Amino acid sequence: MKEDRVMVIGGGLAGCEAAFALANCGIPVDLYEMRPHRQTPAHKTGLLGELVCSNSLKSEDIGTAQGVLKQEMRRIGSIILEIADRCRVPAGSALAVDRHLLGSYLTETISNHPLIQVINEEVRDLPDSRLTVVASGPLTSDALSESLIELTGQEHLFFFDAVAPILDAGSIDMAKVYWGSRYGKGESDYLNCPLSEEEYDRFYQELINADSLPVTEVDQGLYFSACTPIEVMARKGRDTLRFGPMRPVGLPDPRNDKVPYAVVQLRNENREGTMVSPVGFQTRMKWGEQERVLRLIPGLENAKFLRLGVMHRNTYINSPQLLNTALQFKDRPNLFFAGQIIGVEGYMESAATGIIAGINAGRRCLGSELATVPEDTMLGSLINYVCDPQQERFQPMNANFGLLPPLGIKVRKRADRKLQLAKRSELKIREFSEIFVN
């Protein structure tokens, strides 16, 4: 009977992982993928797990957040990584793949699995009660988006992502910046980076000439629904930013009591205050350019970027309000979500959450208690972030060391600290997998 089979919507990275994890629990799955009959604006084939852009799954180096995440994913049985290993192309310490081979092997593996049936149809309506994993991605079809709005309410489904870069607070030169709120109102919640006229001019020139991504078909409608990128705003005139996001009034520098020529305000991105982002700095500058131009701001010369700014089409739900950390929809326990649609960002992040949604849909099916990934793993900290109900301005996030709880011991060198965090995560994910992974 159909109702006995778990439904997975979307045969992308997250959906394939979810289907595979479910099947590994001995549970039959119907995996719905609308391609090739109905394409998204970015996919080109009918293959499962098609990589829509870069062929790099990023670093495997254990001193990077992506390396730690991969270590964890291998431990909890990622099928994408297992197949990616067979399709590698040389790329130094990064795991880059032949995308056609990856899609072909994955399609073959999933389609030939005795417990998985692939159905190439668009799902237009969410089922009422059937156990389901929604993994329809950033380019979820219009009909399904409508159905999601019915479920979540219009205010909890977003169609664009406009994120300013996020920096490691520990990498800011505190001697050059100061705490304060405009006109001293409320708590001194912002770190202010003051610029002299000369510094402003230099920054402004580099910003207006920086190399940006073109607006493609996928991203059309962006500036109407989201906000204007900082570089586009700057090109309107030399002083536009000084009267906008870089407005200095009400922000005197306590060290000399003078109002600077311009100010960049940095706001906390997490409760621990380990991650900050410049207010109003959403951008489509190319990634290398973002780092180069932002490091011209006093105090940010050696800034470490935890995630870079993006502005693109991206369908995602307001997970902090809607999901618990088992990736279960709070108001409908038979519904799980995974992938970019929950507000994670990136190939590996999407795939990794697919494994957890699959494990938990399987556990629900079997009547077992749901699994929560320990918060001191890269994956657990990411899930905690996107499902934290105390978040006020939810924006998608990628894996990064700033999400992890501190070690609790002092380790002076940043590189050593990362290795210690990687070791801790390895230990915790092993414990998790011993209990929850077949």
Ligand SMILES: Cc1cc2nc3c(=O)[nH]c(=O)nc-3n(C[C@H](O)[C@H](O)[C@H](O)COP(=O)(O)OP(=O)(O)OC[C@H]3O[C@@H](n4cnc5c(N)ncnc54)[C@H](O)[C@@H]3O)c2cc1C
């Ligand atoms: C244009 C673009 C470029 C990107 N480039 C990168 C990059 O270079 N590196 C990176 O790390 N991340 C990138 N991302 C972000 C993200 O990592 C990928 O989008 C990733 O594929 C997300 O995985 P997913 O499984 O959540 O969604 P997807 O891989 O998109 O899978 C979702 C699947 O659901 C299907 N689907 C949608 N609606 C329905 C429906 N109603 N019924 C049935 N099937 C449906 C789609 O056809 C698709 O196959 C990019 C995103 C976009 C939009």
